[in-house]
Structure formats: C-alpha cells, structure tokens
Amino acid sequence: MAKKIKEINWDYAPSLESTSHIEVKEKYELFIDGKFVKPSSGNYFNTVNPATNEVLSSIAYANEKDVDNAVKAARKAYNEVWSKLSGKERGKYIYRIARLMQERARELAVIETLDAGKTIRESRDIDIPLACNHFFYYAGWADKLEYAFPNRKVESLGVAGQIIPWNFPLLMAAWKIAPALAAGNTVVLKPAETTSLTAMKLAEIIRDSGLPAGVVNIVTGYGDTGAAIVNHEDINKVAFTGSTAVGKIIQKAIAGTGKKATLELGGKSANIIMDDAPIDQAVEGIINGIFFNQGHVCCAGSRLFVQEGVADVVIKKLKRRMDSLIIGNPLDKNTDVGAINSKEQLDTINKYIKIGINEGAEMYQASCEIPKNGYFCPPTIFTGVAQSSTIAQEEIFGPVLTIQTFRTVDEVIQKANNSPFGLAAGVWSDKGSRVFNLTSKLNAGVVWANTYNKFDPASPFGGFKESGYGREGGMHGLSAYVKLK
Amino acid sequence: MERLEILKTYKIYIGGKFPRTESGRYYSPKNPKGELLGNICLSSRKDVRNAVVAARKAYGDWSERADFNRSQILYRIAEMLEGRKAQFIDELIVQGVSQKAAKQEVELTIDRLVYYAGWCDKYKQIQSSVNPVSSSHFNFSVQEPTGIVGIIADANSSLIGLVSSIAPVIAGGNTCVVLASEKLPLCAITFAEVINSSDVPGGVVNILTGKRTELISPLTTHMDVNAIFYSGKETEIIKELEESGALNLKRIHSYDEDWNKESSQNLYFITDFQELKTTWHPIENVGGASSSY
Amino acid sequence: MQDKKKMSNYLIPDFTLSPRIDKVGVEERVARFQTRSIKSESKMQALKMALNMIDLTTLEGKDTPNKVRQMCYKAMHLHDVYDGLPTVAAVCVYPSMVGVAKKEVINSTVKVASVSTAFPSGQAPLEVKLIDTKFAVEEGADEIDMVISRGKFLSGEYNFVFDEIAAVKEACGKARLKVILETGELVTLDNVRKASDIAMYAGADFIKTSTGKIQPAATMQVTYTMLEAIRDFNDATGIQIGMKPAGGISNSKLALHNLVMVKEVLGNDWLTNEWFRFGASSLANDVLMQILKAETGVYQSSNYFSID
Structure with a gap:
C-alpha cells in the first residue's frame, strides 16, 4: 500500500426525515361501520416507537363484542350495498383509495417508520409505493373477474376476516383488502398489535374515500381479537399472514366450518x-x-x-x-x-x-x-x-x-x-x-x-408446504376471494 | 360339462405390485342382493405407510415427465380400459348397478380419462401467467404439482368416482394413495390392473381397500402427504380432514359431486392440486438501448 | 512507490474468466448510493474534496496556448474571493500543450496530465503511441492518460491490449499511468470489468472510464463496476489503484454520489486526489456554487463564477 498523505474521515451527517407534517393522535379508536368507535371494554394499549421505546399513541383493544359489531357491519354492507354494486363501481372506489394513499404517501411512510422501526428508505421507497400500487392494480380487476377464471361464473365469498403481521403493516393491509374488495367481499381486518397506526391512517383514508360504511372495518387488538375474528360464525373467509404455528391453529379452528382460508406463513428460504x-x-x-x-x-x-x-x-x-x-x-x-x-x-x-x-x-x-x-x-x-x-x-x-x-x-x-x-x-x-x-x-x-426480495402487485406471492397456501398478488391472488360456479 | 370359473383374488396395489395387505386381514362386502362380493383386503396403517413411501418414490420421475408424455399415458389408460370394458360392466352389475347404467358408467369413465389426458399439456398454458412487473425483471408464474395426494374416493360408486378423482390428480403430475369405496371396492382393484398395464410407473397410483374409519386417520395425519382429495359430503369426515391436515398444512379439498354427470370434470380439479411458482429474473437493457434498434 | 509494483510476483489471471456482472443488480446497487442524503458539514467536506479531485480538462482541436494558460490559472485560483478552497488536482491537456501547462503550474500542487497514445481513438501503431507518450513525459507530464485499443479488445485480442498497456507503462517512466477504457464503446459491464482487470494487471496506476468524446461516458454503473474491480485487484495483489470517472459528471450531486460510492466500495483510503479523480470541465463551478450556497444561504448565479 502506498503511504497515506493524510487520514481522511468522511462520514454522513444525520439526515432525518421531517416529522413536522405528521399527525399521530393520542388515541385511536376502532373503525367499524364507517365510524371511529370506542372499544366496548374501554381498554386501550400503547404502541411504541421501537427505535426509542417512546409511546406514540394508545390503541383501542377490541374484544369479541367489538369484533361481532364489525362482522355485523361487514355483513350488512355486503348484503345491502357491496354485493349489489357493479364491478366497475367497486373498481372506482378502490382506485380512489389508491390515489388518496399516494397523496399521503410521505406521511404514511414516516408513520410506518415510527411505529414499526423500519428504515424510512424502505418505507418510503418500498412499503408505501407497493401498498398504493396494490390497490391500484386490483382496482382494475374488479370488473374483469370472469377473464381470470375461464369457463366459470365468479361469485364473491361474503365477509373476509383478515389478520396481518407487523413486518409490513400497511403493505400487508393492502395485500389483504385490495383483492377482497375487488372480488366483491367486505372486510374485517386486524393489524398486528405493535403496528396499528398506518392501518388506522388507512381507515381515515377509506372514510375520506366515501367507501360505503361497513365495507372495510378495522379492529385493533392482540391475538384474542384475531381469534374472535377467526372463530366468528359469520365470517366466510379467513386470510392470515403470520407464523406457521398460528397458521396451524387457525386451520384447526376453522376445520369443518366451511370457511375458506389462505395462509401466508413462515419460511427458511x-x-x-x-x-x-x-x-x-x-x-x-x-x-x-x-x-x-x-x-x-x-x-x-x-x-x-x-x-x-x-x-x-x-x-x-x-x-x-x-x-x-x-x-x-x-x-x-x-x-x-x-x-x-x-x-x-x-x-x-x-x-x-x-x-x-x-x-x-x-x-x-x-x-x-x-x-x-x-x-x-x-x-x-x-x-x-x-x-x-x-x-x-x-x-x-x-x-x-x-x-x-x-x-x-x-x-x-x-x-x-x-x-x-x-x-x-x-x-x-x-x-x-x-x-x-x-x-x-x-x-x-x-x-x-439473480435477484432477491422483489415484490410487485402483479406478481403472485405465497408458499409451498408449511409456508401456507393461496397466493397474494397478480391474477392468481383473486382466487383467494372468489367461489366458482 | 360346464367349466369351473376361475375366481379373482382381490389384492391391493402399492408401488406397482399387488400384495395382500400386510395385516392379512380381510372383509367381505356384499351387494344389495346380499351376495358376497369377495374377500377384500382390509388394509392397515402400515399399508398406508407403504403406499405413501411408494408414492413419494415415484413422485420425482412422474412430476418431471414431459406433460405430453403424461398425456399419452393417461390416454393409454383409457385405451386399456376400453379393452376391458366388459369386465368392468360385469363387476358393476355384480355390485348392484343395472346393465344399462353399468355400460354408461364405464363409457363415461373412459371418456373422462381421455378428457384429462388432453388437459395434461394444456392446463399450464391456461393457468400460468407472465406478470408485467414494474422493475426490469422477467416474471412468470406456472403450476407445479402439490406432491402426494391422498384420495378418499367416492363411497357410492365403484369406478366413475374413483377414476374422476385419480385422473386430474395424476394428470397434474402428482402421485396418489387412494382409498377405494369401502362397500363397492371391486372396480378399484381391477382398475389398478388397468393402470399397471398402461405405462403408468409403479407408485404413481396406489390403491387400498378397507375401512375408512381405520385408514383416513393414518392417511391425513401422514406428514409426507401434501393434499387430500375427498369425494363426499360427510361433515364429520371433512372436519377430521381439515383438523388433522393442519399438522403439516395439507391442502384439503372436498367435493360433493355426482361423478356420473358429464359435467363433473373441469380444469379446476387439476389446479386444486397444483402449487403456483413465481420466478423472477433480471432483464438487462444494454447501454440504455431501447426499441429504436 | 507505485511504479515498482510490476516487479511483484502475483499471477496474471485468465481475463476470459473475469467475474460476471449482472447489470440490473448493478443498477440497484447504484440506486442505493443515490439515495444517500449528504447534509450539512459532511456535504461541505465532500464538496471541497470533490474540487480537489478534479482534473480540469481541455481536449479540443482548437486548443491554443492561451486557452491552456487561462485554464491553468483557474486550476490554481478556483474562486479567490472565498478563502480556504483547495486547488484542483490536475490539468489535463494534449501532449502539444504539456509544456505550456507545466510552466504555468510549476509552483503549485496542480499536476499536469496529458492524454496520449493517439487519443481519443488510439488508432495508431504502437511505435507512434510510445513516441506520443515519451514526448508528453519529456515535456513534463506528471500523468499520462492513455486509451486502450477498443477494436482489439472487442475482437478478443486481450493479449494485444495487455502488451500495449505494459509498453506504454514502461514509456511513462515516473509519470503515473491512467488507462482509459472508453466504456461507451465497450458497451457491456462484463467488458468493462474485463478491460479493468487487463489494465490493472498490465500496469495501470489509475483506470479511467472515458475520453469524454463518446457517450455514454462515466455512468455510475460503469464507475461502480470499475471500483469493484479495483477492490478485487487490491485483495489479490495488495496494490492500490486509482479511479477516474471522466465525462458526464457535470454537477455536484453526481459528484457526491460518486464519492459515496467510492467510500462504500473502497473505503476512506481512496478519498484523496492521489486515488480518485473527476475528469470534468464544468463540474468545478457547480461545486463552487454549492459551496457558496451553503455558506451564504442563497442560491448562486453562474455570472459570479469565472469560466476559463
């Protein structure tokens, strides 16, 4: 090595994303039937910024009764509004959600980073754009379902209960909600207990979009809240992303009930x-x-x-x-x-x-x-x-x-x-x-x-063997939310 | 002097061979007239285990064959069945089916095999996709067989239900372990003979006879079985399948179908036993060159 | 120092086996450098570093001694109204102008680099290239920027290319040799990598992307590929090689991205003008404007920055 003329030490100064335009409320309620409602138990739990251990907000803790209210709202919306709407109109609502998300993308990214601990680079460049794009992609399917299933008549399932993990909070919400709505189902979604904030922001966006009340309901809480969704007798479909252990419990719990399931579980790739x-x-x-x-x-x-x-x-x-x-x-x-x-x-x-x-x-x-x-x-x-x-x-x-x-x-x-x-x-x-x-x-x-960890709304994702079944994304992601006649 | 007829000993079919059950047990189902159908093997848990081992052994070769080749083999089964039509009609009659219905059932079965033979090298063309991702990647999704499928065949038919389950499963490159109808088992074993003479490699189809109460559990709890095809609507069975399937997250599909209907066949019986694989690969765009070449 | 390195006893590899490059992967990696956000004091430090790494260049058929003298003055007096600015690293001229330039910068730290070997095409016999090189060295060039024979390279005549570089290196004497790959003509990153390896093993002290006469020139993808080659060569031989992207780096943002890339691929050891250069003519003023903007808080106009 040549001798050094002088020791150069060049490091990057901190470059923090601004949080000044971000509003995080002190408290978030449940989103049921188009309204933000208090949990019937009156209980809340804290969500923290894992990078600092500071409390960001407190989140409503939904119990069985709240879940029942959410399912009832979803059923009513399914029967009275959503299942009667044409695919074309459904699609327009979903497009509208996609656009509203795009408009608030930076805000969503910052909140995702605060709540989940993921880097702003990833939430800004990957999570949030992909989430918006997922809605945009599936919006276009809503009036074209018959092309995806040759020779069959396509029907929606009814009310979908959806439980998502904390690793890609808003993106997973998009993966669950967008195809479900496009196929004509209504939704009760539960975010993970450590990452509820962007789901609640999405609830605000959904409310602002004018989506009919009850089509999407978001209930926050822990595992027992999720169990209440899975075990609710008026749920037609369970979509779960999480660990293989919980996936197995869910398959067992719904055995013989006729509920359809897709499970996106663990891996060791x-x-x-x-x-x-x-x-x-x-x-x-x-x-x-x-x-x-x-x-x-x-x-x-x-x-x-x-x-x-x-x-x-x-x-x-x-x-x-x-x-x-x-x-x-x-x-x-x-x-x-x-x-x-x-x-x-x-x-x-x-x-x-x-x-x-x-x-x-x-x-x-x-x-x-x-x-x-x-x-x-x-x-x-x-x-x-x-x-x-x-x-x-x-x-x-x-x-x-x-x-x-x-x-x-x-x-x-x-x-x-x-x-x-x-x-x-x-x-x-x-x-x-x-x-x-x-x-x-x-x-x-x-x-x-020759690449790794690439995702796209048009690309089906899901596993073989104990990594679960069903696909999310792409044309094949629709089959999780339809029945064929 | 009238010739003494040779009676057939019904065995089970595992790995391309016709053993008796390892347990040595048998049962004696009767037809609606009360006549003895035969001493049928009462397969055991160990027979299930052996059948799954045989199915796994056959899986690699069968799943990697050219789809066109599988198509020809399924067609060959139909040809063989056509040649032994009379025997199946006789067996169906013995098991209580009318002459006319028996003939219809056998003919429909042959046609069904031809139907699925034709699908082998086509379903992927219909169900796969090239996915237009936004990044510079070529991305496509295509079906692959799920693996070993446990088939609990229709209890109320001897032939058409059995074949309607086996054909889509093996057309898609899976291998299978089949529990034949408990009360109408004759055609299952005779069909195994047809398979055995149709270029189907040993182990691709394994057929067991016996009591469902004994065999469903070892089959659906088996960790090396990847999916279950249940033909029937007994809620207790469906619940058991879905519960014990959770052990290794089996894909459980239950069908309440009248297989004697012409329409009880379609693409989706194949794709239910397929896994979708999505593959990504970068596309290089040399030197910023575009379509203006 | 560096000129003795060719005595070393490492093996010359088979260049057909140079590592493969996946272009899409390179693009993704480069995009990561581009998302780096360089702020406040680290930005100021980087801007000054960039200024000090510039080879201020004029390579025109219409170059005259006066033009060269003016540029040399600029090289030593970037923006005298503002204190504490470094000079550029070197001026880069044709062999015929080396004598003029050398006289101008003789009492400064600014070096004189000369292109040679029938720049920019390199379409001349080896004897001519050697004479060209020796002339420039004798005129006082501290650094020689040679071009490789791209035609021969693309025909697969790697030994020819290697031998030519080695011969020019010998003709350089004490002058440091920069080997221009002219990556815009090599087209693929696989070729860029292979040519980088050939140049370094044949004796290059620096590898350089482009003549500035062919587009595309110093894209970040190309520079990244060459930096990885330098890293691997350093791993294999212990020898440090310099890098000079040239052509197309016209603003501060691009320069900062390049510095980020050098830091993250090669480390801080390369962040001096002994090991990293920008071949550019318009970059200096843009960097100056950025520095003044940071200092004064107001956006700048080119009217206030001299063009030589």
Missing part, C-alpha cells in the same frame, strides 16, 4: 450462490435477502448456500459489505438497518444467536455502532453451520444468516428442499440452463434468480 455467479451482485442479493427490513421478512433468504469454490471470497465480501451497513435511527435517510420491531422479537432473535453460538457455529457481526435506546440487533452471520443446526432449521425472523457450503447442484437442491417450509428461494448463476434447472426443482412459491 435458501439463497444459493453457484461458483459462476456474478459475485458482487450476489453479495448484494445476500444482504438484501437477509437484512432487508431487519430480516423481518417471511421470505428472507435466511439460509445461504455457497458453492465451495467461491465460499471464501463470498464470505469475505459479505463481511466487508456488512461493515458498510449503517444501523441506527430508522428516520435517518441514510440508515440501512433499522430497529427490531419489539422487545419480544429482539429477545427471540437473541435467543437464536445464543443457540447458534452454543451449537458451535462461528459468528460474525457487522462492526457498526448500535444505538443505546430502542431495540437493535447488528447484522449477524453464522458460518460452519450444518443442515441439522437449529439455527438453520427454524425461522428466526431477524437479521441472522446461516451459511452452508455445498459442492454440487444436486446436493444443494436436496439441502434447500430439506425443510418443512417452501416459501421462497434465490439462485445466483450466470448460466441460463443451470438457473432454470434450479428454479424448477426448488420447492418454493417464489424463486428469485
């Missing part, structure tokens, strides 16, 4: 780097695969498989790239990795990190500074992991990657498929025939070749 891969882009794909949204992604590429010939160079580059990640205040436009969504989730992640260490795997963590307040976890990788290691089998739902090496294509296909999950997979290779061999043999609902 393999990201496979062949020795002819475009290495630098693959490294970026690994980073994006596991550290996107702090690894709170059901399809996260959490199991990395690297062909032995390039393993050393890939791991070296990966570590270097990890060190260049900026972790910190999610509101800072330069932050790459934000806060873990909750203390509970941070505890779970740390538990798995401990297990990994105890299992003898070698850990490397990004050499970044971690904020003192709030819930943070540095990007973490484990090498020397075996297929039988716990951390390579169970979903961690955090920024923790396991790395295994392999020698041949057949070996990696077998290892990648050797899992009860089947949500997603990644393949990196410069050779077309090899790419398609892998993409066709991997048991996964979404396969990203």
Whole structure:
C-alpha cells in the first residue's frame, strides 16, 4: 500500500426525515361501520416507537363484542350495498383509495417508520409505493373477474376476516383488502398489535374515500381479537399472514366450518450462490435477502448456500459489505438497518444467536455502532453451520444468516428442499440452463434468480408446504376471494 | 360339462405390485342382493405407510415427465380400459348397478380419462401467467404439482368416482394413495390392473381397500402427504380432514359431486392440486438501448 | 512507490474468466448510493474534496496556448474571493500543450496530465503511441492518460491490449499511468470489468472510464463496476489503484454520489486526489456554487463564477 498523505474521515451527517407534517393522535379508536368507535371494554394499549421505546399513541383493544359489531357491519354492507354494486363501481372506489394513499404517501411512510422501526428508505421507497400500487392494480380487476377464471361464473365469498403481521403493516393491509374488495367481499381486518397506526391512517383514508360504511372495518387488538375474528360464525373467509404455528391453529379452528382460508406463513428460504455467479451482485442479493427490513421478512433468504469454490471470497465480501451497513435511527435517510420491531422479537432473535453460538457455529457481526435506546440487533452471520443446526432449521425472523457450503447442484437442491417450509428461494448463476434447472426443482412459491426480495402487485406471492397456501398478488391472488360456479 | 370359473383374488396395489395387505386381514362386502362380493383386503396403517413411501418414490420421475408424455399415458389408460370394458360392466352389475347404467358408467369413465389426458399439456398454458412487473425483471408464474395426494374416493360408486378423482390428480403430475369405496371396492382393484398395464410407473397410483374409519386417520395425519382429495359430503369426515391436515398444512379439498354427470370434470380439479411458482429474473437493457434498434 | 509494483510476483489471471456482472443488480446497487442524503458539514467536506479531485480538462482541436494558460490559472485560483478552497488536482491537456501547462503550474500542487497514445481513438501503431507518450513525459507530464485499443479488445485480442498497456507503462517512466477504457464503446459491464482487470494487471496506476468524446461516458454503473474491480485487484495483489470517472459528471450531486460510492466500495483510503479523480470541465463551478450556497444561504448565479 502506498503511504497515506493524510487520514481522511468522511462520514454522513444525520439526515432525518421531517416529522413536522405528521399527525399521530393520542388515541385511536376502532373503525367499524364507517365510524371511529370506542372499544366496548374501554381498554386501550400503547404502541411504541421501537427505535426509542417512546409511546406514540394508545390503541383501542377490541374484544369479541367489538369484533361481532364489525362482522355485523361487514355483513350488512355486503348484503345491502357491496354485493349489489357493479364491478366497475367497486373498481372506482378502490382506485380512489389508491390515489388518496399516494397523496399521503410521505406521511404514511414516516408513520410506518415510527411505529414499526423500519428504515424510512424502505418505507418510503418500498412499503408505501407497493401498498398504493396494490390497490391500484386490483382496482382494475374488479370488473374483469370472469377473464381470470375461464369457463366459470365468479361469485364473491361474503365477509373476509383478515389478520396481518407487523413486518409490513400497511403493505400487508393492502395485500389483504385490495383483492377482497375487488372480488366483491367486505372486510374485517386486524393489524398486528405493535403496528396499528398506518392501518388506522388507512381507515381515515377509506372514510375520506366515501367507501360505503361497513365495507372495510378495522379492529385493533392482540391475538384474542384475531381469534374472535377467526372463530366468528359469520365470517366466510379467513386470510392470515403470520407464523406457521398460528397458521396451524387457525386451520384447526376453522376445520369443518366451511370457511375458506389462505395462509401466508413462515419460511427458511435458501439463497444459493453457484461458483459462476456474478459475485458482487450476489453479495448484494445476500444482504438484501437477509437484512432487508431487519430480516423481518417471511421470505428472507435466511439460509445461504455457497458453492465451495467461491465460499471464501463470498464470505469475505459479505463481511466487508456488512461493515458498510449503517444501523441506527430508522428516520435517518441514510440508515440501512433499522430497529427490531419489539422487545419480544429482539429477545427471540437473541435467543437464536445464543443457540447458534452454543451449537458451535462461528459468528460474525457487522462492526457498526448500535444505538443505546430502542431495540437493535447488528447484522449477524453464522458460518460452519450444518443442515441439522437449529439455527438453520427454524425461522428466526431477524437479521441472522446461516451459511452452508455445498459442492454440487444436486446436493444443494436436496439441502434447500430439506425443510418443512417452501416459501421462497434465490439462485445466483450466470448460466441460463443451470438457473432454470434450479428454479424448477426448488420447492418454493417464489424463486428469485439473480435477484432477491422483489415484490410487485402483479406478481403472485405465497408458499409451498408449511409456508401456507393461496397466493397474494397478480391474477392468481383473486382466487383467494372468489367461489366458482 | 360346464367349466369351473376361475375366481379373482382381490389384492391391493402399492408401488406397482399387488400384495395382500400386510395385516392379512380381510372383509367381505356384499351387494344389495346380499351376495358376497369377495374377500377384500382390509388394509392397515402400515399399508398406508407403504403406499405413501411408494408414492413419494415415484413422485420425482412422474412430476418431471414431459406433460405430453403424461398425456399419452393417461390416454393409454383409457385405451386399456376400453379393452376391458366388459369386465368392468360385469363387476358393476355384480355390485348392484343395472346393465344399462353399468355400460354408461364405464363409457363415461373412459371418456373422462381421455378428457384429462388432453388437459395434461394444456392446463399450464391456461393457468400460468407472465406478470408485467414494474422493475426490469422477467416474471412468470406456472403450476407445479402439490406432491402426494391422498384420495378418499367416492363411497357410492365403484369406478366413475374413483377414476374422476385419480385422473386430474395424476394428470397434474402428482402421485396418489387412494382409498377405494369401502362397500363397492371391486372396480378399484381391477382398475389398478388397468393402470399397471398402461405405462403408468409403479407408485404413481396406489390403491387400498378397507375401512375408512381405520385408514383416513393414518392417511391425513401422514406428514409426507401434501393434499387430500375427498369425494363426499360427510361433515364429520371433512372436519377430521381439515383438523388433522393442519399438522403439516395439507391442502384439503372436498367435493360433493355426482361423478356420473358429464359435467363433473373441469380444469379446476387439476389446479386444486397444483402449487403456483413465481420466478423472477433480471432483464438487462444494454447501454440504455431501447426499441429504436 | 507505485511504479515498482510490476516487479511483484502475483499471477496474471485468465481475463476470459473475469467475474460476471449482472447489470440490473448493478443498477440497484447504484440506486442505493443515490439515495444517500449528504447534509450539512459532511456535504461541505465532500464538496471541497470533490474540487480537489478534479482534473480540469481541455481536449479540443482548437486548443491554443492561451486557452491552456487561462485554464491553468483557474486550476490554481478556483474562486479567490472565498478563502480556504483547495486547488484542483490536475490539468489535463494534449501532449502539444504539456509544456505550456507545466510552466504555468510549476509552483503549485496542480499536476499536469496529458492524454496520449493517439487519443481519443488510439488508432495508431504502437511505435507512434510510445513516441506520443515519451514526448508528453519529456515535456513534463506528471500523468499520462492513455486509451486502450477498443477494436482489439472487442475482437478478443486481450493479449494485444495487455502488451500495449505494459509498453506504454514502461514509456511513462515516473509519470503515473491512467488507462482509459472508453466504456461507451465497450458497451457491456462484463467488458468493462474485463478491460479493468487487463489494465490493472498490465500496469495501470489509475483506470479511467472515458475520453469524454463518446457517450455514454462515466455512468455510475460503469464507475461502480470499475471500483469493484479495483477492490478485487487490491485483495489479490495488495496494490492500490486509482479511479477516474471522466465525462458526464457535470454537477455536484453526481459528484457526491460518486464519492459515496467510492467510500462504500473502497473505503476512506481512496478519498484523496492521489486515488480518485473527476475528469470534468464544468463540474468545478457547480461545486463552487454549492459551496457558496451553503455558506451564504442563497442560491448562486453562474455570472459570479469565472469560466476559463
């Protein structure tokens, strides 16, 4: 190395997204039958900013009675208004919601970041635009349903009960509500207890859009609120995104009731780097695969498989790239990795990190500074992991990657498929025939070749095996909300 | 002197072979006139297990065959069935179906096989999609078979219900373990013989006879069975299927269909047992070149 | 220092096996650099850094000694009404103007860079290219900006390209060699990567995107690809190579994005004009206007900034 003339130290100054135009109320009520109503129990719970542990607002806690009111409102709206409306008119309402969301996109992004801990870069550039686009995409389907199901008459199901997770709060609400409305159903939606705010903002938008009262109802609360929706006898359809364990409980709970279900559950997706891969882009794909949204992604590429010939160079580059990640205040436009969504989730992640260490795997963590307040976890990788290691089998739902090496294509296909999950997979290779061999043999609902963690309203998403059933997005996402005659 | 007829021993069909049940048990169903249909294998949990193992073993080859090849094989089944029409008509009559209805049922069964044979290499063209995503990626979705399908065949028909369930499932590249009608089991085993002589690889279709009360549970709790095709409307059974299916999130599909109707066949019986896979790949746009080439 | 590096004992790789580049992935990576928000003191620091990295350039058929002298003055006196500004890194001229330029900047830190090897096309025999180079060095050039033979490269004659660079390097003597790939003619990023590898292994001290005569020039995708090549070469040999995007970087925002990219791919070690340059003529004034805007709080007009 040449001798340095002078030591240069250039760092990015804080660049915080403004919160001055954001209104977060002290208290949020339930959105039932087009109105904001107090919970019948009178109970509220706090929602906090996980990056600072500050209370943002208190949220109404819906019980069975509130859920019953919401379902009744949804049923009434279904019977009296929504099921009688033409597809064309339904579509226009949904377009209107999409537009209102676009107008308030920055506000929604900031609130999402405050409430969920995700970086403003992601909520601004990914979550919110995708959520708006999802409504816009499905709006256009409302009067074209018969084209999606050749030779069949299409009917709506009735009232859909929808339960969404905390990792992409508004986006998941869009994934659930938009196709349900387009297909002619009415909705009772429950956001996750740690991330209710953007759902309530969406409720305001829906009210402003003039959507008939009761077509969309949003009830906030914990798991028991969700259970009340699932078990309500007047629900025709349950759509759930969350853990596989809860998904199984839901399937059991609705067994024999005739309720239709779609379940979008957990994963432990393999990201496979062949020795002819475009290495630098693959490294970026690994980073994006596991550290996107702090690894709170059901399809996260959490199991990395690297062909032995390039393993050393890939791991070296990966570590270097990890060190260049900026972790910190999610509101800072330069932050790459934000806060873990909750203390509970941070505890779970740390538990798995401990297990990994105890299992003898070698850990490397990004050499970044971690904020003192709030819930943070540095990007973490484990090498020397075996297929039988716990951390390579169970979903961690955090920024923790396991790395295994392999020698041949057949070996990696077998290892990648050797899992009860089947949500997603990644393949990196410069050779077309090899790419398609892998993409066709991997048991996964979404396969990203030479890319990772890409989403689009037109692209169906959902899993094989214990990652659930049904698809969200695209033409195929409609079938979750129709019956065919 | 009248010739002594050779009676048929009804066995079960696992992995392309015709064993008796490993349990050695049998039952003796009778037709509506009270005549003995035969000593039919009373399959056990272990037979279910063996059948699932055989189905899994056959799955890789069957699911990866060219769709056109599967189409030809399904057509071959129809050809074989056509050749043994008389035998099936006789069996149906023995099991209480009128001569006319029996002939109709066998012919409809043959036609149904031809119908699904034709779908093998077409359903993906209809049901797949190229998805116009906004980023610079080629994105397409196409069906893949779900895996191993447990089929609980129609209890009230011996042949048409059985074949109406098997055909769409294997047309889509799945392999299956079939529980035949408990009270009308004869055609199921004879149909297995047809399959066995139709270029269908061993293990793609496995057929068991016996008591549903014994066999449904090991089949629907089996962690290596991916989906259930239930032909019937007994709510207790549906509840059990959906409950125990939750163990590994089986796809449970129940159909209350009269399979004797010409219209009881369609594309969606195939796609219910398909998983949709979406694949992304970047599209390079060299040097900003556009359509003005 | 650097000129002894070719004695090292690393292996010359097979350039047909240079790493593959996925362009869409590169575009996504580059988009991430572009979302970096550089504010307040780090912006000021970066703007001054950028000024100090500029190779102020005039490469025209109509260049005259007077034109060159005026540019050299500007190089040393960017905006004298404002204190504490650095000079640019170098002036970049044709060989015939090296003597003129050298005389002007002799008492400053500004270096003289000369294009050579039948710039910009490179369509001349090796002997001519060597004479061209030696002439510039003898006239006092501190740095030589050569062009590679793109035709030969695209015909797959990688050994020819390699040998030519090595020969020019030898002719440079103590002058540092910048190798211009002319990426706009190489078209694909795979080619950019391959050409970068050839240039570095053949003896380049710097690799440079473009002559400025061909579009597209220094796109961020191309520069990123070359920075990764520099990183890999450094990993393989321990040798530090400089980078010079040239052409198309006309405003401060683009310059800042480039600095972000250098920092995040190569690290702070490359953030000096010894290892990073901007080949540009109009960038300087835009950076100056940004600096003055930050200082005074009001938007600036080009009427107040000298054009030489």
